Amino acid sequence: MAEYNNVKSIIIVGGGTAGWMSAAILARSTEHLPCTITLVESPNIPTVGVGESTIPSFLDLLDYLKISKKDFIAYTNSTFKLGIKFIDWLKIGDQYWHPFGSIGAKIDGVSFYHHWLKSKFNCESSEFSDFSPSVALAEYGHFLAPSKSSKSILSEAAYALHLDSEKTAQYLNKYCIEKGVKHVLADVNRATLDEQGMIDRLILDSGENLVADLYIDCTGHAGLLIDKTLKVEYIDWMRYLPVDKAIVVHTDHNGPLSPYTKAKALEYGWCWNIPLRNRLGNGYVYSSKFCDDNKALESLCKNITGKVITEPRTLRFKTGKRKHFWYKNCVSVGLSSGFLEPLESTGIYLAMKSMLNLVENFPSSTYEQSLIDEYNRLMHIEFDCIRDFIVAHYCLTKRDDSDFWRSWKEREIPDSLRTKLDVFSANGQIFKNPMDLFSEESWWAVLEGMGLRPRQYLPNVDSSDYMRVRDSMQRGVMALRNAAKMAPTHAQFIDKLLK
Numbered sequence: 001m002a003e004y005n006n007v008k009s010i011i012i013v014g015g016g017t018a019g020w021m022s023a024a025i026l027a028r029s030t031e032h033l034p035c036t037i038t039l040v041e042s043p044n045i046p047t048v049g050v051g052e053s054t055i056p057s058f059l060d061l062l063d064y065l066k067i068s069k070k071d072f073i074a075y076t077n078s079t080f081k082l083g084i085k086f087i088d089w090l091k092i093g094d095q096y097w098h099p100f101g102s103i104g105a106k107i108d109g110v111s112f113y114h115h116w117l118k119s120k121f122n123c124e125s126s127e128f129s130d131f132s133p134s135v136a137l138a139e140y141g142h143f144l145a146p147s148k149s150s151k152s153i154l155s156e157a158a159y160a161l162h163l164d165s166e167k168t169a170q171y172l173n174k175y176c177i178e179k180g181v182k183h184v185l186a187d188v189n190r191a192t193l194d195e196q197g198m199i200d201r202l203i204l205d206s207g208e209n210l211v212a213d214l215y216i217d218c219t220g221h222a223g224l225l226i227d228k229t230l231k232v233e234y235i236d237w238m239r240y241l242p243v244d245k246a247i248v249v250h251t252d253h254n255g256p257l258s259p260y261t262k263a264k265a266l267e268y269g270w271c272w273n274i275p276l277r278n279r280l281g282n283g284y285v286y287s288s289k290f291c292d293d294n295k296a297l298e299s300l301c302k303n304i305t306g307k308v309i310t311e312p313r314t315l316r317f318k319t320g321k322r323k324h325f326w327y328k329n330c331v332s333v334g335l336s337s338g339f340l341e342p343l344e345s346t347g348i349y350l351a352m353k354s355m356l357n358l359v360e361n362f363p364s365s366t367y368e369q370s371l372i373d374e375y376n377r378l379m380h381i382e383f384d385c386i387r388d389f390i391v392a393h394y395c396l397t398k399r400d401d402s403d404f405w406r407s408w409k410e411r412e413i414p415d416s417l418r419t420k421l422d423v424f425s426a427n428g429q430i431f432k433n434p435m436d437l438f439s440e441e442s443w444w445a446v447l448e449g450m451g452l453r454p455r456q457y458l459p460n461v462d463s464s465d466y467m468r469v470r471d472s473m474q475r476g477v478m479a480l481r482n483a484a485k486m487a488p489t490h491a492q493f494i495d496k497l498l499k
């Protein structure tokens with residue numbers, strides 16, 4: 001057998017969602033290798049304690065970790081999420097859905113979207129999202145876990161979870177300890193570098209030293225290793241996405257459990273409402289240039305339901321990414337690697353993707369630059385694609401009720417997004433990077449929601465019999481609605497699952 005030449009020891013600094021998720025993925029991925037994993041976290045520096053809405057790939061992660069979904073859902077007070085309902089983004093009073101799963105199915109080999117577009121040009125009333133099984137369920141507040149083997153018209157729905165971030169970290173902590181991860185509670189005072197500029201050791205406040213081959217920086221905004229020690233540049237994207245603060249409160253439950261995240265545009269940003277089984281998570285993400293904390297809290301309080309059960313917490317952030325996510329023998333993960341506002345719930349996904357990419361480009365003790373470059377290339381694509389998708393939610397707005405919304409008329413948008421919007425406006429095609437997290441259907445849902453209609457549909461749509469297509473579309477909408485109506489309520493589904 002060839003001698004094992006990969007790194008033999010890894011230290012993760014930070015015990016937030018990113019830290020424990022990294023530890024879990026590494027522990028699972030290296031379980032048959034002679035590699036020790038240590039997680040060191042400060043007993044004094046709190047985690048951000050937000051990050052409660054996920055996307056469907058989170059469930060793939062649970063499968064990868066061989067974690068029982070039922071067990072995880074029970075422990076973390078999770079609920080199901082079928083997508084996001086966007087309110088007041090195009091203009092006040094308007095709303096649209098970005099659902100998970102497919103929206104319609106190809107007809108005669110051509111994307112459903114283009115057939116639907118033709119029907120719109122022929123003055124049909126059905127909206128694009130009416131063809132989404134996830135929206136059909138969400139509109140009724142119902143839920144059914146889709147099964148690919150079932151013949152149900154709802155089987156193309158997809159879902160993610162809303163979860164309690166603190167309980168998720170606790171759950172993963174327990175998982176990691178069982179997998180042999182060593183847990184150290186200590187403040188890391190600083191790190192030292194060797195003569196090649198690699199991290200040599202961590203010096204704890206106690207004076208004790210910790211040494212490993214590979215270091216994972218999960219210290220959140222502090223960026224203790226990637227920023228303070230290795231001084232890797234942070235690429236600022238505030239000119240594209242100007243929100244820089246959030247105020248967060250939890251409220252108690254006082255109504256039915258929505259199977260979706262709500263994202264409502266407010267005067268200076270937007271607020272979220274995330275339902276868990278025991279409480280609601282709420283936050284207002286805003287631009288401090290236009291709005292102070294008191295005003296933000298006042299607006300948030302007008303957009304929550306239930307009694308406030310936590311002190312309001314204010315968080316500051318700077319949108320952007322690291323120039324190198326992996327540099328020398330240090331990989332930054334989570335908030336230390338970059339930040340994109342949580343409009344599409346991508347923070348946890350990015351942390352997970354960082355680790356899965358690391359596992360695929362796992363270094364040997366010589367740290368081949370080709371693997372580091374490939375890792376960085378993949379992570380830049382992830383960040384850039386998500387950035388463009390988030391900017392697309394704002395830049396088409398017709399709102400002009402505040403300086404914040406008016407500022408979008410003048411704001412620069414990334415060239416990659418400009419190309420995408422131009423191609424889409426011409427013929428409805430999505431000029432897509434194959435690695436874009438978001439599918440064409442996601443782009444179509446958001447661009448249609450934001451009022452951008454292409455000038456024409458694809459010509460090959462005309463080779464289908466329009467009346468046949470129109471009739472089958474009308475029958476499809478009715479069938480989806482009827483099936484969704486018969487499904488259990490979200491609460492009934494969870495009660496039965498956890499019984």
Ligand SMILES: Cc1cc2nc3c(=O)[nH]c(=O)nc-3n(C[C@H](O)[C@H](O)[C@H](O)COP(=O)(O)OP(=O)(O)OC[C@H]3O[C@@H](n4cnc5c(N)ncnc54)[C@H](O)[C@@H]3O)c2cc1C
Nearest residue numbers: 014015016018042047048051053188220334335342347348
């Ligand atoms: C307002 C807001 C809302 C969000 N909503 C979502 C969402 O809905 N969905 C989603 O996917 N993502 C969301 N995110 C992103 C998500 O919260 C983060 O990706 C996730 O929490 C990861 O944070 P982290 O672990 O990197 O950092 P943190 O939670 O800040 O953890 C940092 C850790 O490092 C430790 N540490 C720091 N310095 C030291 C030191 N010197 N020595 C030892 N330990 C140290 C701390 O003790 C802590 O354990 C949101 C983010 C924000 C700001």
